[in-house]
Amino acid sequence: MESLGDMLKQLPNGNNALQQAERLMADLLADPLVEGLRSKYPELDNGTIRLNLNRVYQYTKEYKNCTNCPGLDRCPNDYEGHYTLLHCETVGGRVQMTDRKVTCKKLLARQSEEQIRSRVRSFYVDERALSQGYSADEIVSKDLERMKAVGQVLNYIGRTKEQGLQKEGLYLAGSFGTGKTFLMCYMLHELAKAGFTGAIVYMPDFVEDLKSLMHEQGKLKETVDLLKETDLLIFDDVGAENLNPWVRDHVLGAILNYRMNRKPTFYTSNYGLEALEKHFSFTNKDGDELHKGQRLMDRIRPYVETVFVTGHNKRGK
Structure with a gap:
């Protein structure tokens, strides 16, 4: 000047x-x-x-x-x-x-937004979904058919802001493109503003990457520890991944075993809980292992509130 x-x-x-x-x-x-x-x-x-x-x-x-x-x-x-x-x-x-x-x-607004974004980690999820910003009006008005689901998510956000970190998470089930990931990113953004850390993991790509990390123990431990310790953990599109026994039992099992009764875990899926248990019970390597699927579901089912997300497929619009 x-x-x-x-x-x-x-x-x-x-x-x-x-x-x-x-x-x-x-x-x-x-x-x-x-x-x-x-x-x-x-x-x-x-x-x-x-x-x-x-x-x-x-x-x-x-x-x-x-x-x-x-x-x-x-x-x-x-x-x-x-x-x-x-x-x-x-x-x-x-x-x-x-x-x-x-x-x-x-x-100040830019610094605040950067600080908010720094509290949220994403694995294989489009960064634009986390950085575009949101408004409650947009969430509510985007699709009136999913109003009940939106209400449950907003109630959860309000409860966490008032009472602190909950032990129970949310399980968002619904068909393709109804906005499950969008709602979870909104939740992360809102709770990051309140000071909570979070991570969102796109399961199909994450599971494939985990297989390549089997021989990089340092990097694997760092990733698993982050997912164990973050305040809010979202597994996005769970059920769409191609599991093997090692990922299911030694990675997912370890993360969920640590988090239950400590910190909430969230899920989005095209499957209901019963169908997800069947998915977890089968791997290409060992075939059906019903008890292994049940064991993993024992770390999911009691610790989530199920939210059914209905509405129109918004992809490509």
Whole structure:
């Protein structure tokens, strides 16, 4: 941003320069912002203002820039997203003026949103689903047929904000494209604003990646520990993955065994709970293992509230 000194350097030499400089200073002293400053600090006299003309000029210039803000990415102030505030006090009979940089509302909002996003991890889920932002009105009005499901999710969010982390999660069951993932991302976003951490995992891709991590124990442990410890864990599209016994029993089983009675786990699925148990009971390697499926479901069924999500298929619209 151009300073007062830069502006004065552009003036012609000689008496005209002095006259124009005096006119510039007179205009600054007559600025409504400076008049407002003098109303706030009655002890502020012309001499103090003249001694601090560069500060006063920057204060008025940045205030006007902020009034006509072109957006953070094109912020014309010296420090992006900041503006100057002036303060006066009398010390030893003399008026002293100081300035400080203040963060603007737009930068505070951006920092808040970045902090919210930093609390949420995603594995193989489209980042746009987590970063686009949401509104309760949009959630409610998007499809009236799923109103009951939306109400259950909103109630859960409100309960968690009031009472803290719940031990029970949600199991969203419904057909393709009804917005199950959308609702869970909304929940993550809302609860991240309240300070909770979260992770969402797209199961088909995650399970395939786990198989390749079998020989990278350090990375596998880091991933599993993160999913164990995060406040809110969502397994998205569970039932669509191609399980093997190792992933089912030693990875999923370990994560769910740790989280039950500690932290809530959430699921979206095209299957109901009974059908999911059948899915977990069969692997291509070992065939039917009913007790293995039942064991995993014992770590899911008692710890979720089932939410049936009905409505229109919104994919591709």
